[in-house]
Amino acid sequence: MKRIGLLTSGGDAPGMNAAIRAVVRSAIYFGMEVYGIERGYAGLMEEILVPMEMRSVSNIVQCGGTKLRTARCLEMLTEEGQKKAVSTLEKNGIDGLVVIGGDGSFRGAKVLSEIYGVPTIGIPGTIDNDLEYTDYTLGFDTAVNTCLDIINKLRDTMTSHERISVVEVMGRHCGDIALYSGIASGAEIIVVPEIKVDMDDIISRINRSRANGKHSNIIVVAEGVMSAEKFAKQLQEVTTYSVRPTCIGHVQRGGSPSMADRMLAAQFGNKAVRLLKDGIGNRVVGISQNKIIDMDIIEAVSMKKKFNFELYETLQMISM
Ligand code: F6P
Numbered sequence: 001m002k003r004i005g006l007l008t009s010g011g012d013a014p015g016m017n018a019a020i021r022a023v024v025r026s027a028i029y030f031g032m033e034v035y036g037i038e039r040g041y042a043g044l045m046e047e048i049l050v051p052m053e054m055r056s057v058s059n060i061v062q063c064g065g066t067k068l069r070t071a072r073c074l075e076m077l078t079e080e081g082q083k084k085a086v087s088t089l090e091k092n093g094i095d096g097l098v099v100i101g102g103d104g105s106f107r108g109a110k111v112l113s114e115i116y117g118v119p120t121i122g123i124p125g126t127i128d129n130d131l132e133y134t135d136y137t138l139g140f141d142t143a144v145n146t147c148l149d150i151i152n153k154l155r156d157t158m159t160s161h162e163r164i165s166v167v168e169v170m171g172r173h174c175g176d177i178a179l180y181s182g183i184a185s186g187a188e189i190i191v192v193p194e195i196k197v198d199m200d201d202i203i204s205r206i207n208r209s210r211a212n213g214k215h216s217n218i219i220v221v222a223e224g225v226m227s228a229e230k231f232a233k234q235l236q237e238v239t240t241y242s243v244r245p246t247c248i249g250h251v252q253r254g255g256s257p258s259m260a261d262r263m264l265a266a267q268f269g270n271k272a273v274r275l276l277k278d279g280i281g282n283r284v285v286g287i288s289q290n291k292i293i294d295m296d297i298i299e300a301v302s303m304k305k306k307f308n309f310e311l312y313e314t315l316q317m318i319s320m
Helices: 016-029 040-045 079-091 103-114 140-161 176-185 199-211 228-236 249-253 259-277 297-302 309-318
Strands: 003-008 033-037 049-052 096-101 120-124 164-169 189-191 217-222 243-247 283-288 291-296
Touching: 003 016, 003 040, 016 033, 016 096, 016 259, 033 040, 040 079, 040 103, 079 103, 096 103, 096 259, 103 120, 103 297, 120 259, 120 297, 140 164, 140 176, 140 217, 140 243, 140 249, 140 259, 164 176, 164 228, 176 189, 176 217, 176 309, 189 199, 199 217, 199 228, 217 228, 228 243, 259 283, 259 291, 283 297, 291 297
Parallel strands: 003 033, 003 096, 096 120, 120 283, 164 217, 164 243, 189 217
Antiparallel strands: 033 049, 283 291
16 A cells, blocks of 8 residues: 545544554654645545655644544445545555544544445544443543643532532543543533433432532533533422532543543554555454454444443442
């Protein structure tokens, strides 16, 4: 393989830049050329290509966001859009592609591999941690740490006023950000899309914690269930404790990547290039039981994310 393309797609995630750097430098190490494709699949269709050199990725390992910028591209779901994307690759002599993104981006990568025969490697880059085949996605650790920083501050003021804080984190279908930030911040309750909301149970847990001597409560709500504002309003109708909503929002998608995300980025990027160098495409890379793995893209995309109920029970047991 002589020339590869690289794009970031979907919601950005801290660590994407570190992965871009790892891909570019690894490819150059193996004597391959790299073209960065700006604005994800949209840029692929519009042929926005930039040659990437060793120095194009200097000083970005520590930066949040993505230097290549990103987009959510609905046209990639159409045959017309897919053909445009493939024609850009052919026209520019690009014989392999690395896609850094989440579930939706991987579906585009799968089509390019499966239908059009473009050797493609997916690197999981999303704060959601919603891909079943990998234990962690790039950006999740940093996003959770950002949520923790905010929840720690909320705990200070909630305790002073003996209030309940309802904190909304991202996660439309996957409760992992709520689960991990809930456990790590000592939240009493998490509300996730995978488990039906039981307001009576929530109230009794709050009352029990107060009877046990707690002066505040943190409830972490995943956005897929409802907004913090709506949840706080419903809760305020059934409790005499004062409730305050906070939505963390896009703050959790930015910022300098954590050590864990930079390490994943280095290893994922390097592994993706090694596969392409060996002529292997149609794979995704990930981490499982602390080992860097790769898997067939069709299989990976078809796996349904499972919620970790054991961790949920752990939170229930230790948060009172
Ligand atoms: O997929 C990442 C994510 O941050 C989700 O957690 C969130 O629901 C969504 O993107 C928000 O998308 P946008 O930035 O397009 O509003």
